Amino acid sequence: MELVIFTAIEGLQAQLEQCGELAILAPSRLDQVARLLEGARPPEALYLDDTRPAPLPELWRIITLARRVGARVLVNFNGSARGALNDAQAAGLPTLSEREPAAIVAWLAEHLRLRRDAPGRLTVVAVGAAKGGIGKTFATCVLAEGMRRRGLRVLVWDSDISNPGLVPAFRIPGSAPSYLHLIQRGPAHWNADGIRPFIFQPEHTRGTATGWGAIDFLIGSHTVARAENDVRLPDWQGFYQGVVSLEGYDLVLIDTPPDYLRRPYATHVLQSGGTVVLPAPPGARERLGVGHLLDHLRDHAPERIEQCALLFMEPERGVTATVREVAALFTRRYPQVASLGTLPRAPRLASLADEHDGYISMLDIGPHSPFAGAVHQVVDTLCSRLGLAPALPMPRSSLWARLNARLRGEGAVASHSPAIA
Numbered sequence: 001m002e003l004v005i006f007t008a009i010e011g012l013q014a015q016l017e018q019c020g021e022l023a024i025l026a027p028s029r030l031d032q033v034a035r036l037l038e039g040a041r042p043p044e045a046l047y048l049d050d051t052r053p054a055p056l057p058e059l060w061r062i063i064t065l066a067r068r069v070g071a072r073v074l075v076n077f078n079g080s081a082r083g084a085l086n087d088a089q090a091a092g093l094p095t096l097s098e099r100e101p102a103a104i105v106a107w108l109a110e111h112l113r114l115r116r117d118a119p120g121r122l123t124v125v126a127v128g129a130a131k132g133g134i135g136k137t138f139a140t141c142v143l144a145e146g147m148r149r150r151g152l153r154v155l156v157w158d159s160d161i162s163n164p165g166l167v168p169a170f171r172i173p174g175s176a177p178s179y180l181h182l183i184q185r186g187p188a189h190w191n192a193d194g195i196r197p198f199i200f201q202p203e204h205t206r207g208t209a210t211g212w213g214a215i216d217f218l219i220g221s222h223t224v225a226r227a228e229n230d231v232r233l234p235d236w237q238g239f240y241q242g243v244v245s246l247e248g249y250d251l252v253l254i255d256t257p258p259d260y261l262r263r264p265y266a267t268h269v270l271q272s273g274g275t276v277v278l279p280a281p282p283g284a285r286e287r288l289g290v291g292h293l294l295d296h297l298r299d300h301a302p303e304r305i306e307q308c309a310l311l312f313m314e315p316e317r318g319v320t321a322t323v324r325e326v327a328a329l330f331t332r333r334y335p336q337v338a339s340l341g342t343l344p345r346a347p348r349l350a351s352l353a354d355e356h357d358g359y360i361s362m363l364d365i366g367p368h369s370p371f372a373g374a375v376h377q378v379v380d381t382l383c384s385r386l387g388l389a390p391a392l393p394m395p396r397s398s399l400w401a402r403l404n405a406r407l408r409g410e411g412a413v414a415s416h417s418p419a420i421a
């Protein structure tokens with residue numbers, strides 16, 4: 001289908017081009033739009049918004065012309081022409097008032113009946129929070145490890161590049177490639193072939209003979225962290241399109257940054273059809289942060305808010321609020337947002353993993369611990385929500401193994417002397 005778009009919204013054309021079935025023409029002036037419409041073979045559809053300077057009567061003239069030549073017209077007025085939305089509706093045009101490219105693409109796809117979920121588009125889960133230190137990276141690690149134990153192939157994308165917690169957590173070496181270099185190369189490289197060489201595959205998270213899946217990584221490395229300033233939102237969104245077109249994975253898991261207004265990556269994932277997991281420790285400040293992000297997501301993707309899920313985290317010792325109380329609060333305020341369950345605190349397992357010489361998962365240190373049991377349960381719930389059918393069953397521990405683990409204090413792994421790096 002040939003679609004003419006008249007817009008200055010950055011990233012919109014790039015995202016539409018990912019839809020496949022569209023041939024897109026994006027003139028920058030209205031007289032060029034008119035010429036296309038008056039040509040021998042007028043386009044089948046015209047999208048226009050009010051982000052380019054154009055007087056309203058001129059926009060109407062183009063709309064009238066487009067309808068006369070049989071083109072479908074879709075109108076998005078969110079700025080200067082917003083007052084004309086009612087008139088457009090009254091004229092029978094599909095209308096929208098939106099600035100977010102992903103939301104506009106979703107709306108256009110629906111009206112033009114485009115296939116968006118082309119085979120090969122990956123399932124995406126963003127782990128999001130509106131506050132630092134809430135447990136995003138922690139949740140990303142254990143979800144990835146839990147998924148892998150079900151035979152799923154996981155691509156973990158560290159998009160919190162100003163504070164790449166996944167690098168120390170997974171012991172990613174400084175020699176790992178950084179996708180920031182690829183972003184700098186420009187949109188022509190943001191496709192599966194371009195991205196693949198930038199995927200890091202550590203030895204310690206390879207698939208196993210017992211059927212475990214692998215965890216691979218897209219890392220924005222420290223060494224180029226200053227280039228972080230250059231990852232503008234449209235670039236991130238364009239890169240995202242390339243990532244979800246990769247083959248060989250069951251799932252992309254994204255660790256997102258907490259500055260959700262400047263870097264609304266979780267919002268983009270939700271608007272693009274993905275799922276957002278929000279780690280939720282019950283402390284007052286933490287739940288305020290979770291609430292802020294949920295409000296933001298509800299404002300920007302109201303029809304997709306049920307694709308958000310809370311992951312409750314038991315608080316540190318001394319915190320008086322309980323998960324049970326806070327879960328009830330969230331259910332009242334956000335009834336569409338389900339819970340994936342609760343992760344118990346496991347400071348000893350976390351510390352043993354941190355201090356271990358080389359990478360080891362908490363799930364390997366305490367395979368029969370209550371913590372591991374909870375992770376497996378959460379992963380199972382998440383898989384069902386995502387419609388993933390893991391090859392391996394949920395790991396279960398016998399009562400005997402659990403008792404034994406408790407007697408051994410969960411971790412029989414030798415720790416070693418702490419070091420700075």
Ligand SMILES: Nc1ncnc2c1ncn2[C@@H]1O[C@H](COP(=O)(O)OP(=O)(O)OP(=O)(O)O)[C@@H](O)[C@H]1O
Binds near residue numbers: 137160343
């Ligand atoms: N259930 C748990 N048991 C033990 N430790 C935990 C648990 N949950 C979180 N932590 C610890 O809390 C700390 C903060 O978590 P994390 O680094 O994942 O937060 P974050 O949201 O990614 O922060 P940032 O915004 O700085 O990236 C980590 O040291 C982590 O080990």
Ligand SMILES: [Mg+2]
Binds near residue numbers: 138160255
């Ligand atoms: Mg983090």
